[in-house]
Amino acid sequence: MSQPASSSISAESISELTRDTNYGTWRFQKGWKPLHVVDAEGCWFTDDAGKRYLDMSSQLMCVNLGHKNPRVIESIAEQARELPFMGPAYATNARARLSAKLLELLPAGLEKFFFTTSGTDANEAAFKIARMVTGKNKIISRYRSYHGSTAASIAATGDLRRWAMEPAGKGMGFVFAPETNCYKCPIGHTYPGCNIACADYIDHMIRNEGDVAAVLVEPIVGTNGVLIPPPEYLPKLREICDRHSVLLIADEVMTGWGRTGKWFAVDHWNVKPDILTTAKGITSAYVPLGLCATTKKLADYFEDRYFSHGHTYEAHPITLGPAVATIEEMQRLALVERAAEMEPYLRERLEGLKTKHVSIGDVHGIGLFFAVELVKNRTTKEPFNTMRDKVEGKPLVVDQIAAKMMADGVAQQSWVSHFVIAPPLIVTKEELDFGIDALDRHLAIADALAVQS
Template structure:
């Protein structure tokens, strides 16, 4: 054992007060997607199960798994042990070497990913995994353009933000828009962007996407979130993905599934694409990108998975991508443990069962609150959308309000929920509800009750509009 391991380590809590921690964080760090002057971060000191605790000792039910990622809950012992053992064995080696952990995770991924995805590039985030997918698509096809959709989010690095359809891209233009991305309408049957009504529309949004491919010279790929995440948990109708797969095959275009948020049991299947096309053998994307829940976010890991056909191309063609932390052993070991824990606890089936219970509770809220326009979800992945009125379906706030620094109504509701011991992700005019997959019914009851009581703020705002 190294002599260093026997040296005492003085905890930072012994040298800094909670007030000093918050002040230092605000002074030296950036708060993301916000005006800095309004940032007042909560000092979090502990977390376990479905809860985390602040410096004052107050515990909060984590109703959105932080950023929809702590799928196993906090402090899963098996994942923590895997991190410790890997650190003691081989904390780092460059990606040009083989490691037992790398081989083990790769074989394990074959058990849970959609069939046909057989070769993997490991990254340290979802945005990097998308960057890899875009580069691979362009190298493999020799084409440059990639079609994404509005109301999408694919990451914050330059190409990934360029592929992002929502207005988080706007401050980075024109550079972001010069990345070769085009945007198709999102699939939103509650408020269709092209003014159609399902099912009579015959999935016109898919037809529109094919029209784009037909009228562009060199489309390499289409990238979609099978269930849109931050932008509202938008779930496509059953016909959409089989139709999209058929269009891509017929047009010679790759299909990339961005499952950074919707993977790892979140929707009640291992991956969201597994919900569709079961009668015909399932939907098989050419590439699948994922992150977040693969380690329950204990360490940062992303994956870009490709088919064997794509992989074979690079046997005789230069693979022009890589970085220092690709296949980092410290990121891979906890992924192995997390997948085994999901299998042991049967969390995919549990997500379906508990998601059905959660859905019933949320739909009951909709009947009581005039501010709720729609409730939608799969598994333990739900959105509650707030509107000014049910006729126009106009949202309570817009992305422009966010950019202008206005406090959204959903943020006021979320702040009230926090006073009641529940945290929830609020975005523009909806909530993203994605609790840890280990959540119990009693905890769902507690969180939904807090939402129920806090929605009075939104109801009063709607009433004030006349």
Template sequence: MSDALLSPDQPMTTQEVVEWTKKLNYGTWRYQKSWNPMHIVDAEGCYFTDANGKRYLDFSAQLMCSNLGHKNAAVIKAIADQAQKLAYIMPSYATDARVELSRLLLEVLPEGITKFFFTTSGTEANEAAFKIARMYTGKTKIIARYRSYHGSTMASIAATGDPRRWAMEPGGKGQGFLFAPEVNCYKCPIKHTYPECGIACADYLEHMIENESDVAAVIVEPVVGTNGVLVPPKEYFPKLREICDRRGVLLIADEVMSGWGRTGEWFAVDHWGVKPDILVTAKGITSAYVPLGLCATTGKIAEYFEDHFFAHGHTYEAHPITLAPAVAAIREMQRLNLINRAKEVGAYLGEKLKALKPKHPSIGEVRGLGMFWAIELVRDQEKKTPFNTKQDKVDGKATVVDQVAAEMLKRGVSIQAWISHFVIAPPLIIEKAEIDTAVDALDQALAIADKAL
């Protein structure tokens, strides 16, 4: 490749765009030698288009974030209008966009969550949550769960239970993070059976709190995202809330992925009527049109900082161009009635996915809520043995789910795969006919997994 290719007067071919991307950029969470990125030039509705003009149905809303789909006119207009009006001002000033979004958040967030710190990503929002929890309680330790992902910055990756943390070790305990068993009734990590267990995973978490000296908070994804769309039984969150209250521990809900209508409620905690002390979110807040994260706390926590130093901040906090499109995105969700739509169309999606299990011996479980689903692949249905392990992923081995996803891409459907399952979370605007198309492609591609048995 010649440096002359960088001239703006000399358009690059798709091959050159891909080669320069690989040469100059890092591909995330992968061995670099295996990265061969597709050149994408357009996206609209539930589809994105490559440089050859081929369209792909976006069956996972990119990284489970493009809830409104692509090219929503109202959100795009909000970005352009805000850029013309006020592109940037430092966070110590008040702005119209800041107040408008903050007041709108009071309409959709769980009752009692009333004070906001804006960031530019979910991982930064979690960093803020950890700092706030430690400042407020005067304690240091935070309990997370093994099947979890909370972000890529240092504290957030230390709080992450999945193998993406391993390269950063010692990360967890070195930064005051401890890990509890996840809620996984399909394959319980502590070998219990629901409902006879009495929600033993919550009891185990309380046992940890009791035997640690200074636990500040527990952080959970109400519905676990990348690590399997694990939906807890109805008793779990009320019990966890009661444990945290009784033990004087804050409850942090990481709704980066599960928020903004994804599960058929504004936020997943709404399904169980539980109010966290701190709620963290990002992704769907702007439908990923611009990077925005939110760390939101109760009024009680906010009152503490009236007379105590709030030791956190950054240059892009409350950046006007990130806030205005969030207002537009929330209003679009309200206008299009996407919360109810996620319930209704999500139920249709769930039934279509569940119908695949009797046809494919490689499917271990189909689970989900609203427009948020997972299909777990197994080598043995009875033993629930996965095709691949976490170590396989870290070692860069080709996984069965990746092979199935690659076959689906050939068929014009994009789906997110992770270790042994697919995360199915299409834009909330998807039509039933588009779901039929995507599920049909999945049905055919699963022949690869069935053959691998």
């Protein structure tokens, strides 16, 4: 079809033109009909027909401040007026201000920063730094994980999004361990009698793989189920890495910036990684910024050695200025504390759904970060769908429910067999009720397909 000039695009053709000229991510292209969004504010966004939707997953678990925070918006304009771009070889006010803020908030010991434009870029930097410093190649990741879409980050990803890139990904030095999932242990144990066998498995891998530079974990698994580790897991993993002189990389792209009721998820266990990566909430996603933070010990390695990494947009001022404003707004509104305070209410509401709906196998989460896991059979914990179903384009039960919720004005992220409940940290109890009530109504779809016990 012939494409209209941008100045003459009608509101009716926005969705069609987007669909025809853009790729829809992580999906079959057939059937993609992107909703035309024209506004967003607070915990809501609005389509071209004026219908409002509650954003129950902060878009991609990133708009922690909510939409259209005035101070952050103004900071973007201020930074553009002050200095819209300067290359990474130079010091800028924005770079210094953000660096000072990070020293206040990051886990103690993380003192050297590489700024990127996304979480996947931050992980790419982490892999390179780990390999340069240790002189080793392999990085242990876990199966239920997602670390980004660029070459190494997708090779490090444990879930189905890696599959299309193989076998090339297997040559990039990533090997996989079982995730920590106490609801359905991948190696058949039961907590606490397991003695944290999933960490011991990684110990075994390090001793037998050889050439291991680092262990890479999402401290709390994100998209793949909001899996909360038992309290002993991360401290034990830290000890294992130290014993073998292996670095520990914490991917906090999703869990950072107050989402879990702490500034960073590792703070719940007082574990200090050698490298921490983050993005998303650092600017509430208003501008694209990622961060790779390392200890001074790692940074000192490069004092007399070549740091072989960089890119044009590293430390881009337009991304750094708004990050300072985002952090200041989070502090002013006490949003980290608020996520912790709202957790009991959200947990109570979701646990209430579990008692009512036979299709809910488990509810797990922390702060304002929860998953509702659907199962066909509570006894066997068999899910309605698998990763293979998603890759093959089979209809997913969670997607059917999410579509019904969308029709009711609630945008809810679903993934294979669960929902990720992660609203903006400014969400009210009334807004939570609105979203959870919609989920409650449409879980009847799954209940009708579940085994009644």
